[in-house]
Amino acid sequence: MPYEPKIREAHIQLESGVTLVAEVSTIQEVRDLISYLRHNQMVKPDEETKKHVNRGLQSEDRPEGLVELKADISSGSLSSKKILAFKDGVPQLLKTTHFGSVTDAVVVLLYAVEFGLRRSKIPYEEFKSLYEGQSLKSGSSLSLLVNNLKNDGYIDKKVYDADRQLTLTAKGATKGADVLQAIAGKSA
Amino acid sequence: MASQKPNPILRGIVDTFVGAELIRLSAIPHRNRLSVILIDSAFETACRAYLQHVAQITLSEAHRHRDTLIKTIRSKLDSIDEQVWKDIDYFYEDIRCDFYHQSAGKTITDVTLLDYKDTVEFVIDTAFSVKIEDLVNAEMKNEGIASLSIAPSQTEQTLPPVAVLHTRLDKMILAVATLRPTGAEAVNAFFKKEGDAFRLKPKEFVDIVGRHSASKKFFYYDRAAKCWQLSGLGKFKLTQIIAELSNAI
Numbered sequence: 001m002p003y004e005p006k007i008r009e010a011h012i013q014l015e016s017g018v019t020l021v022a023e024v025s026t027i028q029e030v031r032d033l034i035s036y037l038r039h040n041q042m043v044k045p046d047e048e049t050k051k052h053v054n055r056g057l058q059s060e061d062r063p064e065g066l067v068e069l070k071a072d073i074s075s076g077s078l079s080s081k082k083i084l085a086f087k088d089g090v091p092q093l094l095k096t097t098h099f100g101s102v103t104d105a106v107v108v109l110l111y112a113v114e115f116g117l118r119r120s121k122i123p124y125e126e127f128k129s130l131y132e133g134q135s136l137k138s139g140s141s142l143s144l145l146v147n148n149l150k151n152d153g154y155i156d157k158k159v160y161d162a163d164r165q166l167t168l169t170a171k172g173a174t175k176g177a178d179v180l181q182a183i184a185g186k187s188a
Numbered sequence: 189m190a191s192q193k194p195n196p197i198l199r200g201i202v203d204t205f206v207g208a209e210l211i212r213l214s215a216i217p218h219r220n221r222l223s224v225i226l227i228d229s230a231f232e233t234a235c236r237a238y239l240q241h242v243a244q245i246t247l248s249e250a251h252r253h254r255d256t257l258i259k260t261i262r263s264k265l266d267s268i269d270e271q272v273w274k275d276i277d278y279f280y281e282d283i284r285c286d287f288y289h290q291s292a293g294k295t296i297t298d299v300t301l302l303d304y305k306d307t308v309e310f311v312i313d314t315a316f317s318v319k320i321e322d323l324v325n326a327e328m329k330n331e332g333i334a335s336l337s338i339a340p341s342q343t344e345q346t347l348p349p350v351a352v353l354h355t356r357l358d359k360m361i362l363a364v365a366t367l368r369p370t371g372a373e374a375v376n377a378f379f380k381k382e383g384d385a386f387r388l389k390p391k392e393f394v395d396i397v398g399r400h401s402a403s404k405k406f407f408y409y410d411r412a413a414k415c416w417q418l419s420g421l422g423k424f425k426l427t428q429i430i431a432e433l434s435n436a437i
Binding site: 090126130131132133140143144146147160161 | 428
C-alpha cells in the first residue's frame with residue numbers, strides 16, 4: 001500500500017498578504033484546493049509560479065535579482081536596460097535619463113534600498129548621501145521631494161515625521177515597480 | 189589631514205550655520221526656534237553675498253528689503269524650482285518673523301527644522317557651487333566641536349578600527365573619511381598609527397581613488413581644499429561598512 005501522509009490543514013499565503021487556512025485531509029483535496037484558488041485567480045497559474053521560482057533560485061539573493069523579482073521584470077533587465085546596478089553593494093542608477101522625473105528616480109532608489117538591500121527603512125541623511133551620488137539634476141532640495149512623496153502617500157508619513165527615516169508605503173512600492181516596469185517592460 | 193577652509197565670502201555664513209548647529213544640538217528647550225532665526229540670517233546674508241560677489245550686481249537701497257532681494261536672486265538662479273522659494277518664503281513670513289518678533293513661546297519640530305535647513309542649504313549650494321553642509325562639518329571638526337548628528341559625514345566618532353576591515357577598498361574608504369588625504373603618504377601614516385600592516389605605494393593609492401572616482405564615485409578630489417574626499421556614494425558605503433560590522437558583532 002502506498003504511503004499516505006496525514007494532512008490536517010493547508011496554509012496558503014496569498015499575494016495580498018492574507019494567509020488562508022483550509023481544512024484538507026488528502027493530497028487530492030490539496031490539489032482540488034489549488035485548482036479552486038487558481039480558478040478564482042487567487043494564486044498564479046502553474047507556468048508563472050514556476051517562472052518566479054526559477055528566477056528566485058537563479059537570482060541567488062543578488063540585490064539586482066531581488067529587485068527584478070519584486071518588481072516583476074525580466075531577470076537581467078536592470079543591467080541590460082542600464083537602469084540600476086549595485087556596485088560594491090551600493091545602488092546606482094545607471095542612466096538617469098530613463099526616469100521621467102527626479103521623483104520617480106527617488107522612488108526607484110528607495111525601492112532598491114528596501115528590496116535590493118532588504119532594509120525596511122533608511123535614515124534621511126544616509127539616503128541623502130546615496131541620492132547625491134547619483135548625479136540627478138533637480139531644481140528642488142531632497143527634503144522638498146521627500147515631502148511631496150510623503151504628501152502623495154508614497155513615503156510613510158508617520159515614520160518620517162517621527163524619526164526622519166524613509167520607508168515606502170504599499171502605494172510607494174507599487175509606484176517603484178510601475179516605474180521599473182515602464183522602463184524595463186513587464187516580465188513576459 | 190587637509191584643513192578645509194571655506195571661501196572668504198562664505199566664511200561668515202558657514203559660522204552662522206555652525207552657530208545654528210550648536211544651538212540645535214544643545215539642550216535648550218527652544219533650540220529649534222533659535223536655529224530657525226540663525227538659518228534665516230545665513231540665507232539672507234548668503235543671498236546678498238551671491239548677488240554682490242558671484243552675480244556681481246551692485247546692491248542698491250532697494251535690496252535692503254527682503255522681497256526685492258529675493259526677487260533679484262530668483263531671477264539669477266532660475267534653475268531652482270518655484271516650490272523652493274515658496275517654502276523659504278513660508279518659513280520667513282509664517283515662522284521666522286513670528287519667532288523673531290512675536291512668539292517667544294513657540295518652536296518647531298526637529299524634522300521640520302532639518303527640512304528647512306536642507307532647503308536653505310540647497311539654495312546656497314546651487315548659488316555658490318559648494319556643499320555648505322560639508323564646509324560646516326569641516327569647520328566644526330577643525331574647531332574640535334563634536335557633532336551629535338547622525339549624518340554619515342559626521343560618523344567619525346563611530347568609525348571602526350582599520351584592522352577589522354578586510355578589503356583594500358573598505359580600508360581606503362575609512363582612511364579618506366577620517367583624513368581627507370592628499371596622497372599615499374598620509375594614508376600610510378594613518379594605517380601605521382592605527383597599527384595596521386596595510387600600506388599603499390603612491391601608484392596604488394592613485395589606482396584605487398582613480399578607479400572609484402569615475403563610474404563608482406566613492407571618492408572625489410576637492411580642488412579647493414586640495415584633498416581626496418568621500419562622495420555621497422562613498423559616505424553611503426561607509427555607513428554600510430559600519431552597519432555590517434555591527435551586525436557581525
